[in-house]
Amino acid sequence: MDNSPASSDMMHISDAEFHSIRDLVYQHFGIALTEQKKGLVVGRLQKILKQHKFNSFKEYYDHLVADKSKAAITELANQITTNHTFFFREIEHFDFFKSDVLPWMVNEHKANRNNDLRIWCAAASSGEEPYTIIITLLEHFGMDYKNWNCGLLATDVSEKALVAALRGVYDQTRLQGVPTPIINKYFKKNNDGYEIAEKVKKEVTLRKFNLMNETLPFKKPFDCIWCRNVMIYFDAPTKHALVNRMYKHTVNGGYLLIGHSETLARDQTPWKYIKPAVYRKEE
Numbered sequence: 617m618d619n620s621p622a623s624s625d626m627m628h629i630s631d632a633e634f635h636s637i638r639d640l641v642y643q644h645f646g647i648a649l650t651e652q653k654k655g656l657v658v659g660r661l662q663k664i665l666k667q668h669k670f671n672s673f674k675e676y677y678d679h680l681v682a683d684k685s686k687a688a689i690t691e692l693a694n695q696i697t698t699n700h701t702f703f704f705r706e707i708e709h710f711d712f713f714k715s716d717v718l719p720w721m722v723n724e725h726k727a728n729r730n731n732d733l734r735i736w737c738a739a740a741s742s743g744e745e746p747y748t749i750i751i752t753l754l755e756h757f758g759m760d761y762k763n764w765n766c767g768l769l770a771t772d773v774s775e776k777a778l779v780a781a782l783r784g785v786y787d788q789t790r791l792q793g794v795p796t797p798i799i800n801k802y803f804k805k806n807n808d809g810y811e812i813a814e815k816v817k818k819e820v821t822l823r824k825f826n827l828m829n830e831t832l833p834f835k836k837p838f839d840c841i842w843c844r845n846v847m848i849y850f851d852a853p854t855k856h857a858l859v860n861r862m863y864k865h866t867v868n869g870g871y872l873l874i875g876h877s878e879t880l881a882r883d884q885t886p887w888k889y890i891k892p893a894v895y896r897k898e899e
């Protein structure tokens with residue numbers, strides 16, 4: 617069902633208004649909105665304009681710029697980001713994680729007598745991706761899981777998505793493609809849908825973090841970073857600046873997993889291409 621307002625109800629956006637909002641979105645979130653996205657912007661921001669009784673996009677823009685509390689920017693992030701995601705998305709990554717990444721991580725950490733596996737899910741949306749990573753770890757380690765500190769950092773810029781992740785309750789339709797034994801083992805059916813099991817949830821630390829932040833405020837470097845299906849919204853300079861910041865925050869031998877429709881330019885990044893959507897730090 618299409619819930620977007622009928623086009624006659626849509627507030628008009630002038631080119632100048634669109635350009636000022638587009639520039640603000642780019643500056644804050646790195647999201648590059650092309651002219652073709654004008655309709656999408658109007659559709660998504662309509663609700664905010666109506667709710668706050670702004671008479672034009674210019675009024676809304678002025679409020680965004682003037683609002684010192686940053687509540688308006690937070691609301692903009694909630695509306696303008698695309699949070700589409702699902703469990704076990706791009707299954708090849710989970711297979712590769714089990715076959716190559718985890719055995720390497722285990723060896724490294726055993727050699728260093730350190731059980732802290734450091735994994736970051738950098739655009740976690742409503743939780744399906746980080747919860748799938750934890751399920752994969754639990755399945756991989758079995759009884760040995762308790763001997764590893766697998767806790768996962770999951771971040772996103774959208775508070776709305778993070779609230780959904782924290783709730784961890786999903787409609788049955790969202791579990792399509794998840795094997796029944798996994799559903800039985802890691803979800804609890806209640807009146808609202810399927811709730812992710814506490815043993816999975818407690819392993820994920822959810823935090824708000826904007827990937828445009830010039831510094832990554834994490835104490836220790838990561839073994840594996842999942843940054844999937846977010847860089848499609850960024851332009852090439854933004855994307856490469858981001859992965860290069862991530863590179864500095866990854867241990868030697870560590871991995872970067874990106875979406876299968878995303879690529880990195882060889883001459884723009886030190887990440888070594890391993891195979892589609894898989895990169896590694898090799899120094």
Ligand SMILES: C[S@@+](CC[C@H](N)C(=O)[O-])C[C@H]1O[C@@H](n2cnc3c(N)ncnc32)[C@H](O)[C@@H]1O
Nearest residue numbers: 645697699701739741773774826827844845846
């Ligand atoms: C399409 S979802 C992808 C979710 C998941 N990684 C996956 O592959 O299924 C993109 C996510 O990136 C987040 N995002 C967009 N811009 C961001 C930014 N500047 N910083 C952090 N997260 C951002 C959005 O809020 C959204 O939840």
